[in-house]
Amino acid sequence: MTGSTVRLRPPRHRVERRAVGWWTVRAVLGAAPVLAALAAAYAVAGSTRPWSGPALVVTVLAAAGYAAVVPSWRYAVHRWEATTEAVYASSGWFVREWRVAPMSRIQTVDRVRGPLQQMFGLATVTVTTASAHGPVRLVGLDAEVAARTAEQLTELVRQTPGDAT
Amino acid sequence: MVWVDVVRSLLSLAPTGLAVGVFRVEARLSTLWPVLAVAVVGVAQAGHDLLRWAKTRYRVTGERVELRTGLLVRSHRSVRRDRIRSVTATATLRHRLAGLRVVTVGAGLPGAEGEAALRLDAVNVRTAERLRRDLLGGEPVAPPGDGAAPGDEPAERDGSPRSGSPVRDAAARGGPRDADARAGLRDADDPATDGATPSGAGARPAGAARGGGAVAGDARVLARIRWSWLVHNVVNVWAFVMAAGLLWGAYWTAGSFGFDAAGAVAELLDWRALGLGWSAVIAVAAAGVLGVAGMAVAFVAEFWDFRLTRVRTAAGSVLRTSQGLFKTREVDRDDDRLRGVEISEPVLWRWMGTADTNVITTGLTVWSMTPATIVLPRGPVRVARSVAAAVLDADPNPFEAPLRGHPPAALRRRLGWAALVVAALTGALAGLGAVLGLPRLWLAGPVSAPLVAVAAVVAYRALGHATVGDHLVVRSGLVSRSTSALRGGAVIGWQVRQSVLQRRLGLATLTATTAAGHGRYAAVDLAAADVVALAERTLPGLLAPFATAPPDQDPSLPPAHLARPAA
Structure with a gap:
C-alpha cells in the first residue's frame, strides 16, 4: 500500500437497496443452467460422476459465494x-x-x-x-x-x- | 431555367468493366484452368459491371448524397452531407487508362465503423474532382470547359459546365439553409435548393459565408516520400506471405503452360547432398529475398509520388494525401474533424526507429486494410514526429516533449503478469509434453522467463503521459508502442478504472473517451493520486467538481472549494 489513492469523491446518491436483491437473483439465474447441466450429468450418466461430482460442488460453492458477497459489494460501490x-x-x-x-x-x-x-x-x-x-x-x-x-x-x-x- | 440549377442530380456512372477487356480465351488452352478461370472471372466481372452501371444512379442534393443500386436487391443509401468526413479518389490502372476515378465517401457513425461509406465506381476525373471539392466544403469549382468525358450520360454533360456559377452565387448570399433543410428528395425540380450550400449543409456557416472567396488552391506540402524509407517497409513477416503468394501463383501459371516448376527447382541444386537443414535455410532465404523484393515493388507502386498536403478550401482546410504509381489514391480529410495523431512503433523495429503515423479523426474507421487515417507511410520516427506536429499545427510538438514515466508499481504489476505467463506456459507445456511423450518439454517454460521479464520491462518503459500545450499525450503498448496526442477539447468524458490489485499498488488507469479514432485513449497505470490532476490539465472543469481536495495541497484551494456550495 503506497497511500496513493484516486482523489475522487463518491457520487452523491446510492442506488436503490432493492438492487441487491436483483443482483442476487440475477447471479443465481446465471449459475442455474450450469448447475442444472452438471446435476443432470451426475444423476443420469453415472460414468461422469468422478468429475461431475466435484465440479458440481465447486460450482455450487462459487455461485453461492458470488451471490452472497458480490451484490452487497456492488451496492457499496455503485453510486x-x-x-x-x-x-x-x-x-x-x-x-x-x-x-x-x-x-x-x-x-x-x-x-x-x-x-x-x-x-x-x-x-x-x-x-x-x-x-x-x-x-x-x-x-x-x-x-x-x-x-x-x-x-x-x-x-x-x-x-x-x-x-x- | 430549371436546367441551369439542376446541377448534379441523376448522374450516371461510367462503366469500369469495358477497360477490363483483356481475355486470353483460346480454345487451345481450354484445358488450362487458371487462364480459363481468369477469362471467366473477367467476363463475369465485365458483365457484372455493365449491369451495375445500368442500374446505378446517384445524386448530390443540398443536404444529402444518395446512391441507388442493385438489380435483384435494390438498395438505396443516403448520407447527410454534414456527416461526411473524408472523400477518397482512387484509381486502378484500368480506371486511369479510361480517365476514371472511384470516389469513396467516408461518413462513419460512432459504433458503426466503416458503415455508411458510399462508393461511386466509377466517375470521370473531372466529376471526381468536383465531388471531392464540393462534398468536403471545398471551393466551388467552375470547370473551364465541358467537364464531361465521352461515355458520360447527357445529364452530366448538360449539368457540369454550369455547376460552378449557381453554387458560387448561393454561397455568396450565405446560402438559404432553411430551404436547404427541406430540400430532401425534391431538389430536382426546385432550383433554389440544389447546390445551395457547397460547404456541406449547415455544418460550417462561416465557410458558407466566405463561400466564393478566392482562397482556392492554397496547398502546403507537409511531407513527401523519401525512398530511404523503403528499408522500413520491406523487411517484415509479410515478406514471407508475399513470397508464398508469388511462388504459388508462379507455380500454377508455369504449370498451365506445361512447365514443371517443382522439377526445375529440384534440379537446380543437389538438395540431397546439402541435407535437410541447409535445404531449409536456403529455401527460407530464397523465399525471404523474393518476398523482400516483392514488398519493395509493392511499396514503390503504392507510395509513388506520395505527398501529404494541407489544402486551404473555402470552408477551412483539408489534409490531403496523394500517392500511387499504377493505382492512384487521393484522400481528403476534413481538418474540422481532426482530433489528434497517433504514432505507433512496432517493438521489433524500434532499434531502427520505425513508426506508423495515423490521424485521430472522427468518423474515419481505423480497422480497414488501407485506412484513410494513414497520413505517412511507415518511416523513421523522427520524421513521423515532426510531420505529426505539422499536421496538428502544434507548437511545442507534443511528440517531442518528455513524457512523465509511471510509478515503479506499474513495473511490479507487469512483472506479476510475466510470472503468471511463465507459470501458465510451463503448465501448458507440461500437459502437452505428457500427451506427446516429451517429459522435458515443460523446461521451455522457465527458460522463457528472462524473455518474458524483458517484455515486462519494455512494456513498463513504454508507459508515459504528459500534457503539452492543448494536447493530452499518452503512450503505452508492448508489441506496438503507440503514442497518442489528443486535443483536450476532443475529450468527451473520463473513465477511471482501478482493480483491487491496482488499488493495492496505488495505481489507476485514466481513459479519455472521444468521438474519434479508437474512441478511447488511456493513460495506463499512472499513480492514482495523479489521475485528477492529469484530467484537469487536459480538460479543465470536468472532473474537478467530483474530486476531493488533495491532502497536501496549498492552502489557497480548500476555501475556494468550501465557498462553492454556499454560493
Whole structure:
C-alpha cells in the first residue's frame, strides 16, 4: 500500500437497496443452467460422476459465494450523481470504475427495464456520448427516480449547447 | 431555367468493366484452368459491371448524397452531407487508362465503423474532382470547359459546365439553409435548393459565408516520400506471405503452360547432398529475398509520388494525401474533424526507429486494410514526429516533449503478469509434453522467463503521459508502442478504472473517451493520486467538481472549494 489513492469523491446518491436483491437473483439465474447441466450429468450418466461430482460442488460453492458477497459489494460501490454540468457514476466490484460525461456531449438518454428489473421496480438509465466507449450507466435505480432523472437529463441536454462530438 | 440549377442530380456512372477487356480465351488452352478461370472471372466481372452501371444512379442534393443500386436487391443509401468526413479518389490502372476515378465517401457513425461509406465506381476525373471539392466544403469549382468525358450520360454533360456559377452565387448570399433543410428528395425540380450550400449543409456557416472567396488552391506540402524509407517497409513477416503468394501463383501459371516448376527447382541444386537443414535455410532465404523484393515493388507502386498536403478550401482546410504509381489514391480529410495523431512503433523495429503515423479523426474507421487515417507511410520516427506536429499545427510538438514515466508499481504489476505467463506456459507445456511423450518439454517454460521479464520491462518503459500545450499525450503498448496526442477539447468524458490489485499498488488507469479514432485513449497505470490532476490539465472543469481536495495541497484551494456550495 503506497497511500496513493484516486482523489475522487463518491457520487452523491446510492442506488436503490432493492438492487441487491436483483443482483442476487440475477447471479443465481446465471449459475442455474450450469448447475442444472452438471446435476443432470451426475444423476443420469453415472460414468461422469468422478468429475461431475466435484465440479458440481465447486460450482455450487462459487455461485453461492458470488451471490452472497458480490451484490452487497456492488451496492457499496455503485453510486451516481447528475449535476447541471455532468453525469457522474461509480460502479464495479473487483474493478472499480468512475465515469463522467459532460452534459454538452451527451447524445442520448435511455431508460431500460428488463423483466427482472421490473419485478424489483428498478430501472437503468444509460447516457451515451459520441464515443463508442463512453456510455455512463446508472444501474439499479428506483423506477420512478430513473424516469424522473431521465426526463431531467433529457431536458438539460436539450438546453445545453454542444455539438455532441 | 430549371436546367441551369439542376446541377448534379441523376448522374450516371461510367462503366469500369469495358477497360477490363483483356481475355486470353483460346480454345487451345481450354484445358488450362487458371487462364480459363481468369477469362471467366473477367467476363463475369465485365458483365457484372455493365449491369451495375445500368442500374446505378446517384445524386448530390443540398443536404444529402444518395446512391441507388442493385438489380435483384435494390438498395438505396443516403448520407447527410454534414456527416461526411473524408472523400477518397482512387484509381486502378484500368480506371486511369479510361480517365476514371472511384470516389469513396467516408461518413462513419460512432459504433458503426466503416458503415455508411458510399462508393461511386466509377466517375470521370473531372466529376471526381468536383465531388471531392464540393462534398468536403471545398471551393466551388467552375470547370473551364465541358467537364464531361465521352461515355458520360447527357445529364452530366448538360449539368457540369454550369455547376460552378449557381453554387458560387448561393454561397455568396450565405446560402438559404432553411430551404436547404427541406430540400430532401425534391431538389430536382426546385432550383433554389440544389447546390445551395457547397460547404456541406449547415455544418460550417462561416465557410458558407466566405463561400466564393478566392482562397482556392492554397496547398502546403507537409511531407513527401523519401525512398530511404523503403528499408522500413520491406523487411517484415509479410515478406514471407508475399513470397508464398508469388511462388504459388508462379507455380500454377508455369504449370498451365506445361512447365514443371517443382522439377526445375529440384534440379537446380543437389538438395540431397546439402541435407535437410541447409535445404531449409536456403529455401527460407530464397523465399525471404523474393518476398523482400516483392514488398519493395509493392511499396514503390503504392507510395509513388506520395505527398501529404494541407489544402486551404473555402470552408477551412483539408489534409490531403496523394500517392500511387499504377493505382492512384487521393484522400481528403476534413481538418474540422481532426482530433489528434497517433504514432505507433512496432517493438521489433524500434532499434531502427520505425513508426506508423495515423490521424485521430472522427468518423474515419481505423480497422480497414488501407485506412484513410494513414497520413505517412511507415518511416523513421523522427520524421513521423515532426510531420505529426505539422499536421496538428502544434507548437511545442507534443511528440517531442518528455513524457512523465509511471510509478515503479506499474513495473511490479507487469512483472506479476510475466510470472503468471511463465507459470501458465510451463503448465501448458507440461500437459502437452505428457500427451506427446516429451517429459522435458515443460523446461521451455522457465527458460522463457528472462524473455518474458524483458517484455515486462519494455512494456513498463513504454508507459508515459504528459500534457503539452492543448494536447493530452499518452503512450503505452508492448508489441506496438503507440503514442497518442489528443486535443483536450476532443475529450468527451473520463473513465477511471482501478482493480483491487491496482488499488493495492496505488495505481489507476485514466481513459479519455472521444468521438474519434479508437474512441478511447488511456493513460495506463499512472499513480492514482495523479489521475485528477492529469484530467484537469487536459480538460479543465470536468472532473474537478467530483474530486476531493488533495491532502497536501496549498492552502489557497480548500476555501475556494468550501465557498462553492454556499454560493
